[in-house]
Amino acid sequence: MKKLSLILMSLMLIIITGCSLEPPGWAKPKATSNLNEMKIGLSISTLNNPFFVSLKDGVVAEAKKQGLKVIVVDAQNDSAKQSNDVDDLIQQGVNALLINPTDSSAISTVVQTANTLGIPVITLDRSADKGDIKALVASDNVKGGKMAADYIVEQLGKRAKVIELEGVPGASATRERGKGFHQVADSQLKVIEKQSADFDRTKGLNVMENLLQGNPDVQAVFAHNDEMALGAIEAIRSSGKNIPVVGFDGNEDALKSIKEGKLTATVAQQPDLIGQLAIRAAKDVLQGKTVEKTIPAPLKLVTKE
Incomplete structure (x- = not known):
């Protein structure tokens, strides 16, 4: 009405x-x-x-x-x-x-x-x-996505196998962060899986659990936001693996996780x-x-x- x-x-x-x-x-x-x-x-x-x-x-x-x-x-x-x-x-x-x-x-x-x-x-x-x-x-989301990919290449070298956790389908931030990431990743990394977790921590955990089962050789994760990244870390820790995760936003929980040596990095915004x-x-x-x-x-x- x-x-x-x-x-x-x-x-x-x-x-x-x-x-x-x-x-x-x-x-x-x-x-x-x-x-x-x-x-x-x-x-x-x-x-x-x-x-x-x-x-x-x-x-x-x-x-x-x-x-x-x-x-x-x-x-x-x-x-x-x-x-x-x-x-x-x-x-x-x-x-x-x-x-x-x-x-x-x-x-x-x-x-x-x-x-x-x-x-x-x-x-x-x-x-x-x-x-x-x-x-x-x-923020310049395209630039931020590129920064994340550049960092993974710098840390792990070219052709490293990466999982990408995407944000809400249809959101411009999802499109732009993915675009910037793939400007580097398509030529210098190997993105073995990408799946939406809707910028949500719980979904990030659940999606990551499923992706780990099918991709035991993954070497790094890029999440389109920190909430998904923090969920992914929990899934990785439960599996007993040690896989670097890069998030996006720079929220308080993410910065704390970085200090504790859990989250590897985040592209920090200033909301x-x-x-x-x-x-x-x-x-x-x-x-x-x-x-x-x-x-x-x-x-x-x-x-x-």
């Missing part, structure tokens, strides 16, 4: 404005320079992941500093729920949307609805496939900084300023040394 009501609203706007995509004044975000009157909607893919909790905390802290109110919703890694959540935020009259997509394709419809209503959209960590996005605030940069971009957009289409947050490879 929510989705239907927004579709009807969009059609009404087009009829009222003479078949133009320009919405009438009453449907546009409230033009004001008073930040205390502005509301930002934040849709997070999941809060069952320390990385996205840090991202959310960065948004909330910076919004408070800037005098902005934030309404946070958790999609729980469900793309249909996320679309409904964003529908709700639109109906609550938010001035701007910050979206961390669960699925870059599935989120496109509500992004386009927001575009029709004149609500600016900024994406965090992952992009949307369609619609007008004012800015994508993210709190991504959140801060997204709020600053939203503030600029709401005040009529131009922002860069891509706003990068630096990456670094973290190892025990």
Whole structure:
């Protein structure tokens, strides 16, 4: 019903404005320079992941500093729920949307609805496939994937046999991290298996257990995020093997695991900084300023040394 009501609203706007995509004044975000009157909607893919909790905390802290109110919703890694959540935020009259997509394709419809209503959209960590996005605030996931592959080659040499644990199918971060990894791996490593574990620790453990049974000669693992990497480590330790694992994100549990000599390395992002940069971009957009289409947050490879 929510989705239907927004579709009807969009059609009404087009009829009222003479078949133009320009919405009438009453449907546009409230033009004001008073930040205390502005509301930002934040849709997070999941809060069952320390990385996205840090991202959310960065948004909330910076919004408070800037005098902005934030309404946070958790999609729980469900793309249909996320679309409904964003529908709700639109109906609550938010001035701007910050979206961390669960699925870059599935989120496109509500992004386009927001575009029709004149609500600016900024994406965090992952992009949307369609619609007008004012800015994508993210690490360079392609570069990060390449960094992981380069490190494995450096440690184990060329043609090392590697398993790749992929993230949520359809997420831009999954595509981009895999792309960067394979820019190196396809010529310098031997990827013997790759399988999705949905950026989830428990799934990472279960998938890794199964892959170890069929690939006893694996020499290294690259996981598209730290949660899957930490799950993979548990599976490897239970098997009695000692296989280096490289993750991606740099979350607190991963950094602790590296210090303890369990996780080998992680391509560390700065999720709190991504959140801060997204709020600053939203503030600029709401005040009529131009922002860069891509706003990068630096990456670094973290190892025990």
